[in-house]
Amino acid sequence: MNEPLLVFREIEKSFSGSQILCGVDLSLYPGKCILLSGKNGVGKTILLKIIAGLEIPDLAKIEISGKTNSWEKAVRSVRKEIIYLHQHPIMFSSTVESNVAYGLRFASLNRKQRRESVDEALEWAGLTDVAKKQAKTLSGGVQQRVAFTRAWILKPKVLLLDEPMANMDHESREQTYQLLVRMKSAGMSLVITSHFMQYFEGIVDQHFQLKNGALELKSKS
Amino acid sequence: MNGLLLTTQQALQLLFTGDPELWSIVLLSFSVSLKAILLTTPFAFLVSFALSHGKFPGIRIILAIFNSLLSVPTVVIGLFLYVLLTRQGPFGDLRLLFTQTAMIIGQMILCFPTLVALGYAAIQAADRRVWETARTLGAPPWFSMLTVFFEVRFALLAAVLTGFGRIISEIGISMMIGGNIMGYTRNITTAIAMETSKGEFAQGIALGLVLLLLSFLLTALLSYLQGHKEFAA
Ligand SMILES: Nc1ncnc2c1ncn2[C@@H]1O[C@H](COP(=O)(O)OP(=O)(O)OP(=O)(O)O)[C@@H](O)[C@H]1O
Ligand SMILES: [Mg+2]
Numbered sequence: 001m002n003e004p005l006l007v008f009r010e011i012e013k014s015f016s017g018s019q020i021l022c023g024v025d026l027s028l029y030p031g032k033c034i035l036l037s038g039k040n041g042v043g044k045t046i047l048l049k050i051i052a053g054l055e056i057p058d059l060a061k062i063e064i065s066g067k068t069n070s071w072e073k074a075v076r077s078v079r080k081e082i083i084y085l086h087q088h089p090i091m092f093s094s095t096v097e098s099n100v101a102y103g104l105r106f107a108s109l110n111r112k113q114r115r116e117s118v119d120e121a122l123e124w125a126g127l128t129d130v131a132k133k134q135a136k137t138l139s140g141g142v143q144q145r146v147a148f149t150r151a152w153i154l155k156p157k158v159l160l161l162d163e164p165m166a167n168m169d170h171e172s173r174e175q176t177y178q179l180l181v182r183m184k185s186a187g188m189s190l191v192i193t194s195h196f197m198q199y200f201e202g203i204v205d206q207h208f209q210l211k212n213g214a215l216e217l218k219s220k221s
Numbered sequence: 222m223n224g225l226l227l228t229t230q231q232a233l234q235l236l237f238t239g240d241p242e243l244w245s246i247v248l249l250s251f252s253v254s255l256k257a258i259l260l261t262t263p264f265a266f267l268v269s270f271a272l273s274h275g276k277f278p279g280i281r282i283i284l285a286i287f288n289s290l291l292s293v294p295t296v297v298i299g300l301f302l303y304v305l306l307t308r309q310g311p312f313g314d315l316r317l318l319f320t321q322t323a324m325i326i327g328q329m330i331l332c333f334p335t336l337v338a339l340g341y342a343a344i345q346a347a348d349r350r351v352w353e354t355a356r357t358l359g360a361p362p363w364f365s366m367l368t369v370f371f372e373v374r375f376a377l378l379a380a381v382l383t384g385f386g387r388i389i390s391e392i393g394i395s396m397m398i399g400g401n402i403m404g405y406t407r408n409i410t411t412a413i414a415m416e417t418s419k420g421e422f423a424q425g426i427a428l429g430l431v432l433l434l435l436s437f438l439l440t441a442l443l444s445y446l447q448g449h450k451e452f453a454a
Contacts (some may be wrong), residue, residue, distance in 0.1 A: 079356075092372065102358050173323075
């Protein structure tokens with residue numbers, strides 16, 4: 001594989017005495033997809049949130065283009081490149097359109113560029129018809145797609161997806177799968193946690209199992 | 222009985238003929254209490270937010286303190302401020318005793334714990350994912366906080382209304398450190414107390430009606446907001 005985008009090293013995390021993560025190493029490559037599996041409560045969500053900069057690890061290092069930094073030092077710049085998607089995404093109480101546009105106000109775009117970007121993203125995800133609807137009133141599957149779209153529109157280098165297909169019917173899964181394929185081929189680095197490996201066959205490059213606080217490589221393509 | 226009927230009639234007359242003295246008292250009450258609530262709200266909600274989303278030791282203790290401050294009697298706050306602001310007191314040089322500023326400060330102290338506690342409850346009810354989603358989508362901390370506020374706006378507004386209801390109807394602070402000076406620090410509650418003690422009930426009843434009406438209005442608004450809260454959750 002080519003140069004990694006980011007390498008996380010020696011991630012450690014414990015909650016009130018019980019060690020959840022002890023020395024997790026993870027390399028993220030552009031256009032590659034990693035699947036994380038592991039038993040309930042083993043720490044998959046925590047790991048993703050630490051990578052996204054949403055949870056503070058007890059210890060961690062981040063390597064960016066060969067240079068190793070402490071997590072504290074690197075997290076600010078790294079956070080900008082990484083988006084975490086919840087297992088059950090939460091919609092802001094506004095329209096689909098403004099949910100999708102949410103993160104764009106922090107990008108340096110003018111009004112017209114923003115508008116175009118939103119329209120393009122809505123089209124990309126097939127959400128144009130529901131653009132003006134209140135996001136909270138939509139079904140779980142559609143909300144999931146809105147969550148994908150408001151992340152995708154920001155073109156992050158890394159996308160972390162926590163059980164993206166739990167509680168989805170076959171059709172929604174199919175649609176979501178297609179979105180994932182397109183994100184990956186656009187060069188995004190994907191990390192997916194799931195108990196259902198079969199849903200992701202065909203896009204997963206590496207499969208790790210989180211066990212006893214560390215990652216175990218299960219398969220590699 | 223006949224007397225009561227007569228005074229009520231006089232009270233209504235005062236209200237509806239736009240008696241200038243009466244309405245200036247009402248206006249003063251609103252002006253003081255509105256300033257107090259508006260000045261307190263941003264800071265109080267900031268504290269609520271820090272308590273609900275922050276990670277620092279002692280949060281439980283701070284919360285317990287705020288909760289116990291909820292029921293501090295207004296005369297105690299009045300007394301406390303009086304001691305501080307009186308000429309011989311540590312802040313006597315500021316010459317704040319018997320001014321509107323003193324009343325505003327007192328009412329701010331009164332509504333602060335209410336706003337913090339109710340604000341905390343409101344923000345605590347917001348899903349943690351709102352904050353996380355805002356942050357991961359690139360929003361800076363302050364904007365993420367506003368996003369959380371927006372998600373629970375009805376509950377926050379209810380907190381503000383409750384706080385306002387508390388301070389506009391209080392009398393202990395206004396009496397003790399306002400001093401009930403006509404046209405300057407006389408508000409609805411101190412006016413009612415004084416007029417009544419003078420045996421002049423008409424103005425007292427008229428002002429009482431204004432206060433009652435306001436409290437009905439606030440209650441109605443609050444239950445309306447309650448309905449919204451369920452939708453938002
Ligand atoms: N804020 C917290 N305080 C205390 N313990 C926590 C906290 N967050 C997570 N944990 C604990 O950390 C462990 C790992 O949780 P995590 O949510 O990462 O598991 P998971 O692998 O994602 O599980 P699942 O497959 O059910 O999604 C759990 O045992 C959980 O109880
Ligand atoms: Mg999880």
